[in-house]
C-alpha cells in the first residue's frame with residue numbers, strides 16, 4: 001500500500017488517513033507530493049484523479065478522499081475497532097467524523113495551514129502564531145467543537161482519554177483541528193470550555209505517539 005500525501009508539515013487532510021493506517025499497524029509507504037509549488041499541478045494530476053491528496057494505492061486501485069481511505073482501513077482491519085462497539089456511540093462517532101469532514105469551514109479557511117496570502121507558511125508542527133482575535137464564524141466553529149467534546153466525553157468517555165474513550169475514527173479527524181487550535185493559540189475556555197474538558201482532549205490528541213511521529217517525520221523530511 002502506498003499513501004500519497006501533501007506536505008506533512010501542513011497537509012491536514014493527509015494526516016487523518018496516516019493516523020488511521022498507523023493505528024491499525026498496516027504496512028504502507030508514504031509518498032509526499034509538494035503542494036503550492038510550480039511542479040505541484042502536474043505531480044498532483046499524476047498522483048490523483050481529483051488532483052488532490054491524500055490518495056491510497058492498494059491492490060491496483062487508487063482510493064481518493066481521506067474519508068474513503070479511513071473507511072477502507074476500518075473495513076480491511078476490523079480488529080483495529082475504529083468505530084466504538086456501543087451502537088449509540090458508533091452512530092454519533094460517524095456523525096462527528098462526517099461533520100468534521102464536511103464542516104468547520106470557517107476554521108479551515110480563516111485558520112489555514114500552508115502558505116497564506118502574505119506568504120507566511122502555517123504548519124501543524126509549530127512555531128505558533130501570535131494569538132489573533134477570532135471572527136464570529138470561527139468562534140461559532142470553536143463553540144461547536146467544544147459542545148461536541150463536552151457531550152461525547154461525558155456520555156462515552158469513561159474508557160479512555162479520547163472522544164469516545166478508546167481511540168476511534170473521530171480522533172483522527174479532530175487531530176488536525178487540534179493543531180489549528182495550538183498554532184493559532186485559540187483559547188477554548190473563551191468559547192464555552194469552562195471545565196477544560198475540550199482543552200484536555202486537544203492536549204491528548206497532540207501528544208498521541210502516532211501524531212508525534214508524524215510531526216517528527218514532517219520536520220525531518222521538509223523543515
Ligand SMILES: N[C@@H](CCC(=O)N[C@@H](CS)C(=O)NCC(=O)O)C(=O)O
Pocket residue numbers: 006010011012013014035044051052053054064065066067
Ligand atoms: N476532501 C478531500 C480534500 C483533499 C484536499 O483538499 N487536499 C489538499 C491538500 S491538504 C490538496 O490536495 N490540495 C491541492 C490543490 O487543491 O491543488 C479529502 O478529504 O481527501
